[in-house]
């Protein structure tokens with residue numbers, strides 16, 4: 001067993017942990033960044049291919065208002081490129097294809113489109129009432145936290161196609177059935193990104209752009225600067241704290257530090273044993289914020305052939321094995337990459353199929369939507385986040401009913417010398433890579449301020 005003594009120990013080398021470790025190092029502190037996997041990036045993972053193109057197997061897109069990831073990209077000279085949005089998007093309801101431009105498919109019946117628009121506006125108004133730092137203090141917090149997203153949508157969406165589209169899009173963000181997620185949590189998470197238009201939109205919204213080179217182009221130089229303070233393949237098993245510091249242990253590493261920053265997904269934070277026991281509300285929070293099922297599939301073609309047919313590549317088909325598609329080609333547009341995202345109950349069902357059957361089902365859907373060329377990809381790459389031990393699912397841990405109002409106050413509150421980072425702990429851009437970065441900067445500032453050490457780079 002190797003023993004290390006440092007100022008601070010950071011657990012988890014996703015964007016939150018990488019950022020915390022980087023900022024602490026830049027502030028002149030000694031750090032150990034302990035990561036369970038044999039790679040960094042966590043819920044982001046960029047595969048660089050032989051031809052120099054890349055596939056983002058996890059988090060990929062960035063958007064306006066995500067200033068902290070843009071700042072990090074500036075720091076490391078990483079450029080961004082705009083998401084391809086020319087052409088029409090497509091929605092499939094009851095086997096019928098609707099092509100449209102913009103966020104709302106106006107080619108649906110006027111009644112359905114009007115209903116969809118009205119619900120969108122209502123959600124936006126509700127989001128404005130949520131205090132981001134304390135959503136449990138919203139005027140209607142108790143009411144909204146007592147009902148699920150499914151209940152609210154059922155009561156407020158009168159048109160069936162509008163209901164199904166909204167349910168697919170919103171519940172999809174939490175990769176769970178709409179009945180599993182608290183309405184207060186939905187509003188909080190949406191509000192943290194600026195409202196429903198940001199969360200559910202593409203252009204000028206959450207899928208507005210991507211880093212050239214993928215997320216790996218951002219996390220690799222961070223890790224290079226952190227250098228040999230990064231320890232891979234060291235799943236942390238326990239964290240013990242006493243009056244002077246913490247001891248963080250994996251199977252073959254023991255790190256003694258003044259404080260620990262734990263930057264693992266909330267859904268699996270209880271896999272670590274904490275000595276002494278964490279305060280009750282934090283322990284219970286760990287038991288109450290699960291993740292959902294999500295599968296991200298990259299289907300590669302020589303070129304993005306759908307563009308020539310006037311399609312953007314963006315499509316949504318509730319209940320289909322290719323529920324959502326989006327053009328995920330690189331900045332050069334070669335190869336053409338169609339990204340298929342399957343979330344929640346359908347992802348769980350799809351996960352039970354044999355790989356070959358799954359591929360067949362997905363390609364059949366793509367062919368029905370984009371034509372015969374879709375049937376013959378040059379490559380097909382699946383990433384099933386639902387079975388990743390060190391993610392516990394994806395895309396983010398969510399709160400079921402009752403949890404935010406009862407346990408939300410524990411989200412960021414340090415427990416003695418154990419501090420918390422991770423996208424779920426960010427009041428701004430909660431659930432996105434940008435939120436993870438913000439949480440890492442906040443945690444780094446928090447520990448140094450507690451110790452009266454010069455504060456690292458300010459976070460927003």
Ligand SMILES: Cc1cc2nc3c(=O)[nH]c(=O)nc-3n(C[C@H](O)[C@H](O)[C@H](O)COP(=O)(O)OP(=O)(O)OC[C@H]3O[C@@H](n4cnc5c(N)ncnc54)[C@H](O)[C@@H]3O)c2cc1C
Pocket residue numbers: 011012013014015016017034035036037040041042043044057058059060061062234235236237263264265268271272294295296385390391393394395396421422423424431432433434436
């Ligand atoms: C399919 C998918 C698509 C997404 N799309 C987008 C997108 O387009 N844009 C966007 O902004 N966000 C997206 N997200 C969300 C985004 O990826 C996450 O918000 C972000 O990566 C979370 O970062 P994090 O550092 O908080 O957590 P993580 O990235 O999960 O990092 C946690 C780290 O802790 C490690 N760890 C876990 N347990 C232990 C342990 N016991 N000991 C040591 N280390 C441990 C893990 O291995 C991991 O490296 C997506 C996520 C998924 C899954």
